[in-house]
Structures are given as structure tokens and as C-alpha cells.
Amino acid sequence: MKEQSKQIIIRFAKESELVRVNELRKLVNDLHVEGKPEIFRAGFNDELRDFIYKIWKDPEQKIVVAELNGVVCGFAVLHHIHRPENPFMLERDFMDVDEFCVDKEYRRQGIATKMMSFIRNYTKEKGIKRLELNMWEFNQDALAFYEAVGFKTYRRYMEMKV
Numbered sequence: 001m002k003e004q005s006k007q008i009i010i011r012f013a014k015e016s017e018l019v020r021v022n023e024l025r026k027l028v029n030d031l032h033v034e035g036k037p038e039i040f041r042a043g044f045n046d047e048l049r050d051f052i053y054k055i056w057k058d059p060e061q062k063i064v065v066a067e068l069n070g071v072v073c074g075f076a077v078l079h080h081i082h083r084p085e086n087p088f089m090l091e092r093d094f095m096d097v098d099e100f101c102v103d104k105e106y107r108r109q110g111i112a113t114k115m116m117s118f119i120r121n122y123t124k125e126k127g128i129k130r131l132e133l134n135m136w137e138f139n140q141d142a143l144a145f146y147e148a149v150g151f152k153t154y155r156r157y158m159e160m161k162v
């Protein structure tokens with residue numbers, strides 16, 4: 001495993017890798033459909049597939065990949081959010097981690113941790129002082145990971161079936 005971890009490269013994606021990134025996005029979508037079938041659309045529809053190219057073209061968004069032995073095995077989408085002050089809130093400026101996944105057979109090797117460290121460094125370099133993300137409550141594996149790398153819950157969504 002030490003040998004493997006030496007070969008992990010975390011960097012921004014190339015356009016030619018977006019087809020592979022979409023394979024990983026499908027994994028996340030399938031997980032969401034399984035966990036919240038009343039909310040998420042099953043399958044991987046064309047709009048969802050093409051959305052990665054909108055992200056690619058948006059100057060406020062970045063796609064990070066993890067490459068191990070020449071294989072893209074993880075990805076994340078970063079979105080710089082800047083909101084002016086409003087009657088409720090002060091001005092807000094943060095990096096949102098919109099999507100995040102490591103392929104199944106590559107998990108528990110520290111790859112996501114390395115990706116988050118890259119994201120943190122990049123965010124700092126940009127002079128942004130805050131990282132945020134939101135996640136679905138059923139996804140306790142993701143929660144365990146986010147907490148392991150230092151995220152804390154600061155806000156909740158609640159629901160009631162009526």
C-alpha cells in the first residue's frame with residue numbers, strides 16, 4: 001500500500017477525462033437514488049451527463065481528480081461561492097465541495113484524504129478561508145470520512161413524512 005500511495009497524483013482534470021469522471025458521478029447518483037429514491041432521478045440521464053461540461057466551462061468551478069497508476073480513481077467538484085450581504089446574512093465567501101467520490105475498489109487507502117488536503121491547500125492559496133459541503137443523512141460512510149478529515153456539522157435539513 002505504501003508503494004501505491006507514492007503513485008497517487010491529485011490534480012485538476014483534463015477535458016479528455018470527463019467521460020471517466022462521469023462514470024464516478026454515476027456511482028454517486030446511484031448511491032443517492034438508493035438512499036433517497038423519492039428525491040433522486042434513477043439512471044444517469046443525458047442532462048446529468050452533460051452537466052459536467054457546464055461545470056468544466058464555469059470559471060468559478062474546478063474539477064479535481066485523483067490518478068493512481070494512470071487511472072482516474074477519484075474526483076471532486078469545487079465551486080467558489082461569493083454572496084453579497086443580505087438582510088439576514090453578512091457577505092459570504094467560501095469554497096463548496098459539490099461532488100466527491102473515490103471508485104469502489106480504491107477506497108480506504110487514503111485517496112479521499114489526499115484529495116481533501118489538495119482542495120484545502122488550493123482554497124487557502126485562493127485566499128478563501130472557508131470550505132463547505134452538504135451531504136445526505138443516509139450516507140453515514142461519507143459523514144465518517146468528512147468528520148475524519150475535520151469537517152463539523154453547522155446546519156441541518158429536516159423532514160417529516162405527512
Ligand SMILES: CC(C)(COP(=O)(O)OP(=O)(O)OC[C@H]1O[C@@H](n2cnc3c(N)ncnc32)[C@H](O)[C@@H]1OP(=O)(O)O)[C@@H](O)C(=O)NCCC(=O)NCCS
Binds near residue numbers: 028
Ligand atoms: C466517502 C469516500 C469519498 C471516502 O473515500 P476513501 O478514499 O475511502 O477515504 P479515506 O481512505 O481517505 O478515508 C479516511 C478516513 O475516513 C474515514 N472513513 C472513510 N470511509 C469510511 C467508511 N466507509 N466508514 C467509516 N469511516 C470511513 C475513516 O476514518 C478513514 O480512515 P481509516 O481508513 O484509516 O479508518 C468514499 O467512500 C466514496 O466515494 N463514497 C461514495 C461516494 C460518496 O458518498 N461521496 C460523498 C457524498 S457525495
